[in-house]
Amino acid sequence: MGLDLSNRLPLLQSLAEHCRDFPVILSTSDRVWFELGHLQTLSPGRWSYAELFSNWVGDPGYEIPVLKTDQGFIKQAKAHYAQNDYRAAAVYARAAFESKLSNFCSDRHLLVPYHTDPRQVSSQDLGAATLNAQMATWCRSPQPLAPTAAPAPGPLRNMPRLCRAGLDDGSAQ
DSSP states (O other): OOOOHHHHHHHHHHHHHHOTTSOOOOOOSOHHHHHHHHHHTOOTTTOOOEEEEEEEETTTTEEEEEEEEOOOHHHHHHHHHHTTOHHHHHHHHHHHHHHHHHHHHHHTTOOOOOOSSGGGSOHHHHHHHHHHHHHHHHHHOSSOOOOOSSOOSGGGGGHHHHHHHTOOSSOOO
């Protein structure tokens, strides 16, 4: 059964709600749909993820199926790091960071620029949404900010002054 993008998230919500006691196998050849589903169903112990693809072996050669189970971004980063593959380790570490940041924004209903392909939402967009929400929280707080041992970097250094000035829209740099 094929589903357009507007029906995919409601399907995942229905499966989570109505099929808790049943095993569900959801298969797709669409990479964006796989990643979207993966991000929407992150729940330890509830969902398992796997990728099935083929590798070409030998000459003249033949294809063999390869099953890759999801280890999570951090485990993959550590595995690549242990093999001295630092570039791949950095890619997986960044993916873990972006995934956590994306879930944080989603859970708190923070405003983030919309893209039909979720991979097009940058970590800069997610970070800005998080910073803007945090600035608004700090500015609404009746308690003064506790002093820190070291000054905060960049725009956070002037946070109390910005809040007093009423600049909690994230426009100040």
